[in-house]
Amino acid sequence: MAKRNWKRQKAAFKAKVKRRIRQAMGALAAVLLVSAGVITIGENQDWATPSWRQIYAEFGIGETVGIPSDAQGAQTKIHFIDVGQADATLLEQNGAFALVDAGTQDAQQDLLDYLHEAGVEELGYVIMTHPQSDHIGGMRAVLDEFPVEQVLLPDFDKAPVEWWPATEQLMACIGKQQNPAIVMTAGDTYTLGDATITVLLDGVESDNVNNISPILLFEAPGVRFLMEGDAEKQVERAALENGTDLRATLFKAGHHGSATSNTEEFVQAVHPRIAVVSCGENNSYGHPHEDVLETFRREGVQVFRTDLNGTVVAYVDEENVLRIAVTKSEEAEESSLTAVA
Template identity: 35%
Template sequence: MSEKKLTKKAKNKVIIIAVAVVFVIALVATLIGNSDKLYEMFGIEPTPDLSENTIEVHYLDVGQGDCEIIVSGEDIMLIDAGEKEYADTVITYIETLGFDTIDYVIATHPHSDHIGAMSEVIDAFTVENIIMPKLVKRNTPTTACYEDMLKSIQSSGATVYAAYPEDTYSFGEAEITILAPFVQSDELNNMSVVCKMTYGETSFLFTGDCEAKVEKQILQHNYDISANVLKVGHHGSSTSSSKEFIEAINPKYAVISCATDNSYGHPHSEVLSLFDEMEIEVLRTDKIGNIIIKSDGVNIKVEK
């Protein structure tokens, strides 16, 4: 068999290709060390590195009440604070986490099982921002816990925001989107601030005590309410957690905050049956105490 020899032209072509390959390899090796340039070269939006950054949501056991603490790096958010008797519990918990300043406080609505301890908590820390529903004269309560909270807010010097749907707030590496309330209601449960926290590919939904009427309004606005974790509305009452609402959220976990053997019978059997039917894992503070759920932006981890 005769052996074919490369012509001078062919040899030059091979050399050019070889040089080009070496150049590309060297370029890629350089850019790998600077991924931002690599993304810029190819017009790709870089994905944040979330592997070492986790966000934590602490669902505190405050009996027949609500209290969630969210930690994102050096930032902390408090959503509700339970009854007045739990003030020391909440304050000590935040101090144990190493914070003396609260970046955001969300007071979902002015019922004592959500804001009873809020005045003392606000007094105990430097509070930067407060989000709460805007009330009118006819639905403004005259309860001591609400009036005490307003006094503490005024003294705190915090910036106060009225909660309006579609407003967004940056919180550490996460984003908070307000979904409700929409209109004034004499039923204060339906004045609850409903919000969704998105972190990377994961999300958490907080619903206060909003009931089926508000759930329907949220659905009618076609918001993306899908979430990995749902803080169940109104302590698991059947007045909340309509099937259509839960189907739209499609959570993996449903957290219920309630007291053991409470007089309301929370959580109601209808709600638990729905979660069971949808294969949603239920986590209850009356059964397991404080619940901590962590996200690295991709994965969700539950600590009980």
């Protein structure tokens, strides 16, 4: 009798456990369903909820923004973020960050996700090269998302600027920053970790807003990196006539690799070992132009492109060697160059 009672008690206990498990699983499924709905709605409504991409990155599953693993431990990195037919470059040195341009509004969530994955908690500088939508579209979102120590602006007085509502809203947002924005002038130098950002030329007076783009030099142990926004031949000519020291190991091709920039004389003066082109896949502008690619070939410059290689990260390794890692490539091979001292 005692044995039968024990068996009945055991069976009842098992049944009770199964019921509790089913109830718990049902409750968990309901919680997950509600959470998924909140995350999805939050992405569409810009709520302060994590995105699916951030969640995937946290658990190492699904699609992530992707920072090349080879570059992750380096103190000095230059991230050419794949934001399509647009520009966004993240400078990183010893835990300090600066963002140069911010892509389009359509790509702003991808940009924010990438900045989070890169470890950005605050930005020392947000730098606007010029106020066009493919360079400032995501800038307001960046300013809302991260504390920013200083915003650096081009000289708007040097060319006509179209003040679209989105541009005016961005400028109003910049005006609310704790530190007043600074207009960059030639000779200015800004510190980022153990690196410096120097304004070599602050654009030129022109009827073309591209030409207010400054020429900037980022110098860190192991690398000299030159960038010129969408500056065109007029700006490049002015830099050459001024006798500006343009030499750099790494060069970001002007104006997405357009033939309106990247003149042979300018590229020769820069004398880069590597050039990176930020452009969208199959873009309607034909960037980068074949004339520019041919100039790079003649000068022995190795070219990486965000349309072909995804996000490109230049980094300096422990032996002071400048290396390139990419997130998308048919060969998926890393390139390395010895940095110029």
